[in-house]
Amino acid sequence: MPLTEQEFQKLQQQAKAIRREIVDVTGWSGGAHVGGALSMVDILTLLYWKYMRLDPAQPEWEDRDRFVLSKGHGGVGHAVVLAQRGYFNREALRKFNETDSMLGMHLDYHKVPGCETSTGSMGHGLSQAVGMALGARVLKKDWRVYCVIGDGESDEGSIWEAAMSAAHYKLDNLIVFQDRNRMMIDGLTEEVMSLEPLADKWRAFGLETREVDGHDLVQLSQAIEYALQFRGKPTLILCNTIKGKGVDFMENKPDWHYGGLSSELVEKAKRSIGE
Amino acid sequence: MSKTDSTFSWTVYEADKLTQREIYGIVLKDLGAQYPEIVGLSADLAKSTKIGTFGDAYPDRFFNFGIAEQNMFGVAAGLAQAGLIPFVSTFSAFASMRACEFVRTDICYQNLNVKVIATHGGISFGSAGTTHHATEDYAIVRAFPHLTVIVPADAIETAQAVKKCMEIEGPVYIRIGRGFEPAVYTSEEYDFEVGKAIEMRPGTDLTIIATGATVYHAVQAADILKAESGISARVLNMHTLKPLDEEAVVKALTETRRLITVEDHNVINGLGSAVADVIAASGKGCAFTKLGLPDTFSPHGYPEDLMHRFHIDTDGIVDKVRELLNREFEEDEDWEDEV
Ligand SMILES: Cc1ncc(C[n+]2csc(CCOP(=O)(O)OP(=O)(O)O)c2C)c(N)n1
Numbered sequence: 001m002p003l004t005e006q007e008f009q010k011l012q013q014q015a016k017a018i019r020r021e022i023v024d025v026t027g028w029s030g031g032a033h034v035g036g037a038l039s040m041v042d043i044l045t046l047l048y049w050k051y052m053r054l055d056p057a058q059p060e061w062e063d064r065d066r067f068v069l070s071k072g073h074g075g076v077g078h079a080v081v082l083a084q085r086g087y088f089n090r091e092a093l094r095k096f097n098e099t100d101s102m103l104g105m106h107l108d109y110h111k112v113p114g115c116e117t118s119t120g121s122m123g124h125g126l127s128q129a130v131g132m133a134l135g136a137r138v139l140k141k142d143w144r145v146y147c148v149i150g151d152g153e154s155d156e157g158s159i160w161e162a163a164m165s166a167a168h169y170k171l172d173n174l175i176v177f178q179d180r181n182r183m184m185i186d187g188l189t190e191e192v193m194s195l196e197p198l199a200d201k202w203r204a205f206g207l208e209t210r211e212v213d214g215h216d217l218v219q220l221s222q223a224i225e226y227a228l229q230f231r232g233k234p235t236l237i238l239c240n241t242i243k244g245k246g247v248d249f250m251e252n253k254p255d256w257h258y259g260g261l262s263s264e265l266v267e268k269a270k271r272s273i274g275e
Numbered sequence: 276m277s278k279t280d281s282t283f284s285w286t287v288y289e290a291d292k293l294t295q296r297e298i299y300g301i302v303l304k305d306l307g308a309q310y311p312e313i314v315g316l317s318a319d320l321a322k323s324t325k326i327g328t329f330g331d332a333y334p335d336r337f338f339n340f341g342i343a344e345q346n347m348f349g350v351a352a353g354l355a356q357a358g359l360i361p362f363v364s365t366f367s368a369f370a371s372m373r374a375c376e377f378v379r380t381d382i383c384y385q386n387l388n389v390k391v392i393a394t395h396g397g398i399s400f401g402s403a404g405t406t407h408h409a410t411e412d413y414a415i416v417r418a419f420p421h422l423t424v425i426v427p428a429d430a431i432e433t434a435q436a437v438k439k440c441m442e443i444e445g446p447v448y449i450r451i452g453r454g455f456e457p458a459v460y461t462s463e464e465y466d467f468e469v470g471k472a473i474e475m476r477p478g479t480d481l482t483i484i485a486t487g488a489t490v491y492h493a494v495q496a497a498d499i500l501k502a503e504s505g506i507s508a509r510v511l512n513m514h515t516l517k518p519l520d521e522e523a524v525v526k527a528l529t530e531t532r533r534l535i536t537v538e539d540h541n542v543i544n545g546l547g548s549a550v551a552d553v554i555a556a557s558g559k560g561c562a563f564t565k566l567g568l569p570d571t572f573s574p575h576g577y578p579e580d581l582m583h584r585f586h587i588d589t590d591g592i593v594d595k596v597r598e599l600l601n602r603e604f605e606e607d608e609d610w611e612d613e614v
Pocket residue numbers: 035036037039071073120121122123149150151152153154179181183184185243257318319320342344369373
């Protein structure tokens with residue numbers, strides 16, 4: 001069902017609440033992958049609050065839709081989403097990064113309810129998502145698999161091997177979002193290792209490809225609606241995003257790939273995100 | 276990487292306390308002036324591994340391959356075939372595992388002159404968790420023929436290793452930490468020779484053989500044991516895992532009869548296993564034990580906490596030494612003759 005005006009308002013508030021808490025955790029933890037967490041928030045908000053079939057009380061419910069964060073360093077963002085969606089108590093976020101806590105920089109499948117697989121090494125998640133989508137077919141299940149990959153991450157050959165196999169097996173129950181924030185650790189993707197023409201590459205690899213503003217909930221929602229009814233191919237939604245989105249002093253600054261925040265900067269960042 | 280206090284603000288670009296990596300970046304830059312055939316390679320970790328320091332000085336001889344480690348090591352092999360000396364840097368987990376076969380087949384099999392600087396080794400990247408820990412790299416790369424494997428104890432020794440590896444015509448794997456490890460050496464005025472263990476403390480009751488970040492703790496432990504209990508613990512810094520200084524192991528075995536190894540690595544097939552091979556071949560009875568990760572994946576946590584949990588810090592070594600001193604073992608009858 002397309003996004004209603006009421007849903008739009010509600011989800012926008014949700015996305016802001018997620019961003020504010022990502023900033024909080026970055027402050028508490030002494031450091032986090034804040035830039036790339038902020039850039040994917042709108043995608044995750046739509047998935048977890050509108051599109052995914054899930055039950056936070058039963059994270060292992062067999063018929064749930066699966067979500068794989070292939071760019072596993074976005075763990076801080078995923079953790080906040082899972083907490084706010086009710087998979088676990090938000091208090092756990094206070095101990096992010098700490099020894100013996102539930103949450104480390106990259107989420108651990110053994111520890112975090114709602115985390116489908118442990119990621120962090122780039123270019124592993126998409127293959128696992130392909131396996132989950134293929135598994136649904138074998139088991140005659142109708143769950144869907146959603147996967148978020150980075151753009152820098154897509155330098156890895158394994159991403160393209162996974163894409164090739166998803167197309168080969170016509171996995172139309174797989175929807176991939178590429179967080180195209182145009183940055184990686186060492187700088188701009190096009191300067192470190194050029195990816196363009198990216199949409200053409202995905203099409204050539206056999207994925208149904210749509211390009212959207214990755215912060216526009218309406219555009220994102222339309223692309224997901226389209227993917228949900230599309231048959232015969234996996235879908236790739238190329239999401240043009242801004243690294244550090246929402247925090248003025250972080251936006252489009254590769255430095256904020258990973259960083260710490262003083263309490264003063266936490267407040268400044270939250271003011272920038274707004275209520 | 277302990278929790279920073281809340282008044283502290285920094286980004287990945289300003290993390291300038293990262294001594295071990297920084298020093299190697301600077302040494303490499305200096306070597307670059309001396310050897311025009313050195314080229315630097317990284318996979319989106321030029322800043323994190325500090326090979327970027329070389330890159331800033333010699334932009335024409337530095338190549339970033341993006342997040343694509345397999346390709347990077349393959350290209351390094353090609354550059355070496357072309358007559359250059361590639362220094363390739365990424366996290367240990369990715370050098371030893373992600374790009375494993377490229378290192379083994381393209382570089383080691385062909386005995387090419389490629390130097391791998393593998394950073395964030397062992398559990399040094401604490402909070403990043405298992406995906407970013409490398410507690411199996413000794414086991415993997417030690418099994419590659421032609422490869423020299425060096426695990427420096429601290430920043431100064433890293434500088435020594437980076438310089439010395441230029442004298443080796445062939446592949447070298449240098450495994451370092453994240454850079455927060457305490458210093459063992461205060462100057463470069465000591466004899467560093469690839470393949471030769473360094474005696475950090477003389478001793479007659481037992482020998483602690485350590486490598487990498489655990490050398491610091493072994494030295495601390497020996498000092499505590501001496502002060503508290505008059506125990507005379509020899510400490511060997513086994514900075515070269517391969518070729519192993521077998522002579523130093525046999526000497527320690529003969530003279531102290533009790534050996535303990537300490538490593539930031541799985542106890543399977545790392546330093547301890549290499550030492551055990553030498554002991555077994557010697558045919559001599561002894562009391563021997565290995566400290567390291569007990570064949571388990573390391574969880575996330577602060578590195579100092581993880582080192583404590585796995586008993587590879589000062590406390591863990593002290594406890595293990597006391598236990599080992601009480602252990603019985605069969606003395607071979609002709610022991611004295613052999614000595
Ligand atoms: C195989 C592998 N190599 C290197 C890294 C280190 N690393 C962590 S995040 C990152 C950059 C990721 O860039 P991108 O995918 O664009 O993510 P984003 O900009 O959205 O944060 C790198 C190189 C890794 N995690 N895995």
